[in-house]
Amino acid sequence: MTPDDLRRHGHRLVDWVADYLEGVGDYPVASRSAPGDVRAALPPHPPTSPEPFDAVLDDVASVVLPGITHWQSPDFFAYFPANASGPSILGELLSAGLGVQGMLWATSPACTELETHVLDWVVDLLGLPDRFRSDGPGGGVIEDSASSATLVAVLAARHRAGGAAAMGEMVGYASAEAHSSVRKAFTVAGFRDDQLRVVDVDEHQALRLDHLRTLVEEDVAAGRRPFFACATVGTTGTMAVDPVRAVAELVVPHGTWVHVDAAMAGAAGVVPELRWVNDGLELVDSWCFDPHKWLFTNFDCDCLYVADRSALVEALSIVPEYLRNAASDAGDVIDYRDWQVPLGRRFRALKLWFVIRHYGAEGLRHHIGRHVELAQGFAARVEVDPRFELVRPAELSLVCFRAAAGDDESERIMHAVNASGRALLSHTRVDERFVIRASIGQTTTEQRHVDALWELLGAAADGRPIEPRLQPDGFPPGARG
Template structure:
């Protein structure tokens, strides 16, 4: 493809994306296809000769689009948001166009230094401590996901803890990526200890954590890492980071704070309470701009208070990567801050988002989502046929329908039927979880396109389908 051909088709692709974002509301939120349907519509063998790009765009409309679940739809309320904004898409396009391999400072100095500035900017916007800055002993790095960040944090914690039978501590509400990190890093799932949670708030119990660490140390184990969560995946429960941090400091254990979803809420001063204790106690902290901060996937930022254990754990320097800048010790080589060697120029899209929206625009987005979620919670609370989880400080609301005279198993089955009816309608998309012995529904507000009318329409449809299940269960 010549530069001139690229210019022609590139304009068509940008127009296609703009048209899609402008008209996304016309599509059913969840893809209405059966397993194998997309594959069956595609050729079984690759083309022998190249095809015109018009054919690619035609099949994008004919085959791909019908099989897309529309995460940017204003009525997409499932899981957590995965925002894609115009500035982020353009930043990603620039990254693809430059084609940078940013494994070392020497392989593209701007790729590294722009990232150091952008992660420092974000740390400032979130009110994170000075020691997390890249011009201090710690620093930040963009990972592909909080799962990869967890692996890096565990490796760093192991390095600092030394040899022995390592133990990790999570709660029943901690993301599954921490157990996977234990498997990947050799800690082993059998050495992951589950700490009790408060039955009402679902927050980790620091007293039980303290007892488990004492027991393990007495048994000759090496307490290595505790994961505290700010905004758990199921219900956005918030662990008491300060009290957990005090336990970790008493025992010399690494504290990793997983704020993948909710951490970005701290751009708003009134929501910065969620990070209480982070400045004093966190050894590592991760949040995902690709969830709620208008930056398309993948963009997860991991900060460390001291980067030395991480670099010691991950740095391997073969001869073919040696260069004067690395040898000088004056530069950051981000290959030592992640598991893969190669890395994309992800900082461009986060840089574009922060510059386009500014702190003011980012705060407005988060506040609007919280306001819309609060409005939905009020509608649920006002209907005696539904039960609201009262903890909803961010953009997620958990609730469950009440089924008269139903057993627990029958109620859970009816709730799942309700969710499937809702999702089959194409008008909205919800997900579920199970807490305190009940299946509950989750409605997460995060799209920049979502307005009050979409939330109100979702509630009307929920009530309508609830009544239909009551009258005629499948």
């Protein structure tokens, strides 16, 4: 593909993406594909001869789009959002075009220094403690996800506690509502299942401090070493918030590394009135959040911060001769390959930089604050409607509720809404009861979309028919050229 070909096809593809985003609200939110449908539409063998780009775009429309669940739809209320935005998409395009391999400062200084600088901006943007800035012993790095951030935090904590040779006596702690990635991190790091203690949660689904205290006391008395504790700010199930400050005050005297997973809720700190989500962070060792969830930056982009980067770098640094260079050997630069598991890394900072510059702090505050307002308004409707009941207060952008008539009715209502294609919800269980989750944080979601969701729920609860949303004919016109 020549530069002229790239220019011609690229213009068409950008038009296609723009048209798709403009019309994404017209698609059924969840894919209607059955298992195997996409593969059945593809030829069994790769093409022998080159194919025209037009044919590729035709297949995107006819094969790929029907198999897509439209996460960018304003009617997507499931899971947590994976919200993208125009500036983020353009930043991703530029990153792909530059094709940077940013494993070392020396391999592209701008890739490293822009990342460091943007992450210092984020400290200011979210009101985080200065100990996470790069001009001290700490600093930030962009990982692919909060799962990877948790893994490297576990590895750094293990190193600080004596390394692999001493890990047999180490124990860690996380609540029963902590993300599954904590368990996976312990498995990948080589710990036995019983070395991660599961802490009970209270009636709000937050970590119970009294149970944590009991577990720590039992472990210390038995000669085990509490080396790691994960507190969650915004659990996946219900957006519950663990008592970070109290957890840190309890375990830090034992030399425990405290990691905070704020993958979704961390973005709320952009709104000054919501910075209660940062309480206690001046006491912790690491903290992460996902701009690819609620800060308009497409997947993948997680910001991990450490208060002291030495343990992280020492745990993950391996320097073969082919990576040696004068700048690194002199210790004058950051080499982010020592802050993550893989060696290679993309220029992810570009898309976050584009987003921050496009929206500005004021724009980000507006949109995050608006999502919280929409969620609280939705929760207020639930509270006064006898057909439903609120499971917990909607402090941020997630509303957890259920049908007053019980689990079967809750499940029936959710499936009726989802089957219509007009919205997509997901669920969890709290105290063994079925709970519907409405996550209100997609980039283009407005009051009218929340109103439409409420009407759908009412129709489903009343047993009224819901007109389905059908797959549009054709495909975004930008693909046609």
